[in-house]
Amino acid sequence: MTYDEAKAKFIQTWGTLATQWGINRTMAQLHALLLIAPEPLSTEDAMEQLQISRGNANMNLRELIDWGLIFRHLKPGERREYFVAEKDIWKVARQVAKERRRREIKPVLEVLHELQQVDDNTPESAEFKRVIDGISSVAGFADSTLNAVVRAEENWLMGQFMKVFK
């Protein structure tokens, strides 16, 4: 396989995978592109390589910065902004875990807590509370796991997992 083929396939695969996890395709493709780029890329570079519009490129690059997955990079003496991805994939994973936890798990935990406050006393509400209770414990588990990932050092983390889950 040539580099160009592999690159195309990688960007494509990354985009597809992201879609299945509720992330938009362009954002994932931009991320993929920057991950494998040896040099910082400008908005125009991205537009050209992915064949997307300026607006689209701009919006999703902002979003990636917002997620902490890429950074602005200014070249001395140039107006144009360039972008570099965080290349340490374990840092990327930690960052994603952190953000998803903040944006999704925490709000859900709050709603679940709120839902425990049902005050009638029927068979339905008994069943309901049981289910909410179960979900809360699973959500708590997910939260701890993500938190562990967030806090972990790469090697420590792998080590622990190998010990426990081999």
Added chain:
Amino acid sequence: MTYDEAKAKFIQTWGTLATQWGINRTMAQLHALLLIAPEPLSTEDAMEQLQISRGNANMNLRELIDWGLIFRHLKPGERREYFVAEKDIWKVARQVAKERRRREIKPVLEVLHELQQVDDNTPESAEFKRVIDGISSVAGFADSTLNAVVRAEENWLMGQFMKVFK
């Protein structure tokens, strides 16, 4: 909060959350509805409670069966099919982990392996291989984690996590 309010909020929240993780809203809402239902529900019950069409209900109920999250339930002497959800939430989590692993992680691991086979020798392809390598290790980690969840007994799992990640 009354039961009806809580129920509505739960179904709504579950649907929204699912969307963020790439699962369609109706499917999640059906799942939520069945999770808290003390009795098996028919397609018509679901149609009425969620205000959705027959086709939509049918399609997503099949899909939930396919994911192993709900089961057909036949009442003696009735033609009509009823559905019950798996109520043990840890089993649900394990089932989801299992399916996502099968449907998503495994294919990705294959593609990553394939992508290692780039055969040119430029700075770009060196960077590329480094990135793919990193992603492979994170993906492997995700795979092991999901696999641990799949294999784990509830109490064992919680215990291990408390030990390691407290």
Added chain:
DNA sequence: AATATCTTTCACTTTATTTTGAAAGTTCAA
């Protein structure tokens, strides 16, 4: 302060996904 270069915004278009509902299919009791 005028101009050039680059970035951001946003109303609109396009594409993708979801949902509908009517028709076709299935099953079973009579």
Added chain:
DNA sequence: TTGAACTTTCAAAATAAAGTGAAAGATATT
């Protein structure tokens, strides 16, 4: 074997999401 009761399918419609591009907004340079 018929037809009533129920399920499944699928083309079309509706909805939602993503993407476009031109215009407005910044910012640096002369």
